[in-house]
Amino acid sequence: MNITITNRVTHDCAQGSDAWHALRAKHFTASEASAMLGVSKYQTRADLIKRKATGLAEEVDAGTQRRFDAGHAAEAAARPIVESHLGDDLYPITMTADVNGLPLLASMDGLTMLGDTGWETKLLNQDLRADVEAGTLHEHYTVQMEQQLMVSGADRIYFTTTDGTPENTFGVWYESNPALRERIVAGWAQFAKDVAAYVPEPETVKPAGKAPDALPALRIEVTGMVTASNLAAFREHALAVFGGIKTDLQTDADFADAERTVKWCKEVEDRLDAAKQHALSQTASIDDLFRTIDAIKEEARQKRLTLDKLVKAEKENRKSEIVAQARKAFADHWSALCRRVGGEWIPAVGVSYFADAIKGLKSLDSMRDKASTALAHAKIEANAVADRIDANRKTVEDMSLMPDFAQVCTKATDDFAALYAMRKQQRADAEAKRLEAEREKIRREEEAKARAEAERIAQAERDRIRAEEQAKVLEASAAERIRLRAEAEAREQAMQADAAKRAADLKAMAGALPEPPPQFAQPQADTGAKITLGQINQRLSPIALSVAGLAQLGIQPAGKERAAVLYLESDVARICSVLIRHLTTVARGEIKEAA
Incomplete structure (x- = not known):
């Protein structure tokens, strides 16, 4: 928590003066801080809220005033003793300061001129002396001194308990506790809200409770037999009284009456036992007398047990109601804080938190006060957690770095x-x-x-x-x-020249020798035999002839057998002769062309 302290002012007003009381009424004082936190030995938080909200204060009775006077006298007597111990002068002082916007006040029994050391003293008592010597002061005192340090700016306070004599002056140093300081600031912030929301309740006088009217005295005299007794009238009256006892408890008066009646019924049982014992001391056995007494006693006993159960049940109901109201108030506050921080990250109080706070208390007023104080503490703690979450969230520039923010945000x-x-x-x-x-x-x-x-x-x-x-x-x-x-090309030219030369030589030779006539084979007699073109080509191989070629040479087919073209066997010789003649003609043509 960040604590900002501004506007420290020293006031020129004597402690106890009207101006001093007027100043205290406008501020939250150090002496009230313990009651605000619910740790005061003398005042409840609920009473302090009422006094701050209404401005009304209880009048100081004579006994309390005597204690105040004794304390002031011891303070005055102890001042030079403490100054001698510290080696410095101490001046009573009243200061105010704004702490996180809260108007706080501290009245100190003494402060050095430099303002670094303070003094707080209490009237001597043996329990406080033991605490001082052990160095373990109750929060009733440390809370007051922590606020004094906060308002004054002093470094430490010398705390004493004394009767004003050197031999009975016991002291211990107190230095600031940051955690307690945060609790005080947060506590005053919540207290201011509670004062603003205060609604006065009508004053009620706590019922004292009353028992039924007393039964008449039971008189029994026996001398071996009952000689005198008002037992019948006693029984009739007792049963009428028992029947009139109220068992439907609604108001505080009913509740108080029932508690008182339970005690009264027990007294009736005890008186009947005493009467019975008195009769027994006078005779050995009077059956009718004893049965009547036992019947009346049983009626008283049953009524007592019934009322006792009702009282206990009603107490439990009232306790449950007080706890339920406190739990609901905290749940509403918690929900509002969760909406403020954006998630249900604030720890809630345990189920038994408020029940534990009122455990062992008997009066409803004390239960209400303790539950209210516990509620204030729970709100203060929840507020502190919410403030931490807000502060931590402002620290985060990139939320992707804190995917587990819900788990770590309360650090x-x-x-x-x-x-x-x-x-x-x-x-x-x-x-x-x-x-x-x-x-x-x-x-x-x-x-x-x-x-x-x-x-x-x-x-x-x-x-x-x-x-x-x-x-x-x-x-x-x-x-x-x-x-x-x-x-x-050179070879070609040489070959051409050589060919020309050979052609010339052949020409010369041809001109010198007569050309022999071609010799042809004699045609064969036609026997009608036929031969295929393929067979002719086999005989002439490697020369191959075709039907068209033979037709050009003047040889016509003699028929066909399927795909085979047939010629006369006798045409073979003629084909050869025609070929020879044709080849000779060609050869001569080449020679002439070459020439």
Whole structure:
């Protein structure tokens, strides 16, 4: 909790004066702080709320005033003793300050001129002396001194209990407790709300309770037999009284009457037992007398037991009602805080919290006060948690860093800030690693690109060299082809010249020798035998003839057998003769053409 203290003012008014009382009425005082937190030895929180809300204060009775006077006298007598012990002068002082907007006041028994050391004293009693010597003061005192330190700005307070004599002055140092200071500030904040919401309740006088009218005295005299008794009249009257006892308890008066009647019934039982014992002391056995007494006693006993159960049940009902009201008030407050912080992250009080607060108490007023005080404490704690959640949420700039906010939002603000800073740093480190990895990836990619580019350039150079080499090879091949073509042309020319020479030689030879007449085979006699074109080609192989070719030579088919073309067997010789003549003609034509 952040505590802001402003407007510290020292007031020039004597403690106990009208001006001092008027100033206290406008502020929350250090002496009231223990009652506000419900730890006062002398005043309840409910009474303090009523007094602050209405401005009414109980009058100081003579006994209380005597205690005040004795305390003031002991304070005055102890002042020089304490000043001597501290080695500094002490001045009574009244100061006010605004603490988180709350008007607080502290009246101190003494403060040094430098304002760094204070003094608070209480009238000597042996229990307080034991606490001082043990160094363990009750919160009734430490709460008051913590507010005094907060308002005055002092560093420490010397607390004493004394009767004004050196030998009976006992002291202990008190220094600030930050946790208690936060409780006080939060407590006054809740107290201010409770004062503003205060609704006066009509004053009621606590019923004293009354028992039924007394029964008449039971008189029995026996001398071996009952000689005198008003038992019949006593019984009739007793039963009438028992029948008139109210068992439907509604009001506080009914409740008090029932408690008193339970005690009265027990007294009736005891008196009947005494009468019975008195009769027994006078005679051995008077059956009718005893049966009557037992019947009256049983009636009283049953009425007592019934009322006792009703009283206990009603007490439990009232206790349950007080607890239920406190639980509902806290539940409403808790729900409002949860809506404020945006989630049900504020711990709720335990089921038995308010029941434990009133455990062992007998009066309804004390139960109500303790339940109210416990409710205030629960609200104060819930408010503190809600404030922590608000403060922690404001710390978070990036909620994605706190996916478990619901689980950690109630941590102390310093712890939460440290956790958030750690996660923020972890993310920053992870982001730095990611960026470094990305830069490394880019660097590797650039290196790969550079290597690829270098390889591309090298490959291009190799391709250029290979192309140049191939060009040289092609150029050499072309030159070789030109050379070979030239050589071929030269050979061709030589061959043509040689062919021309041979043709001339053949021509010369042809002109010198007569051409022999062609010799043809004699035609065979036609026997009617036939032969296929395929068979003719087999005989003439490697010369192959066709039907069309033979037709040009003047040889016609003699028929067909399926797909085979048939010729006369006798035509074979004629075919050969025609071929020879044709070939000779062709040969002569070539010689002439060559010439």
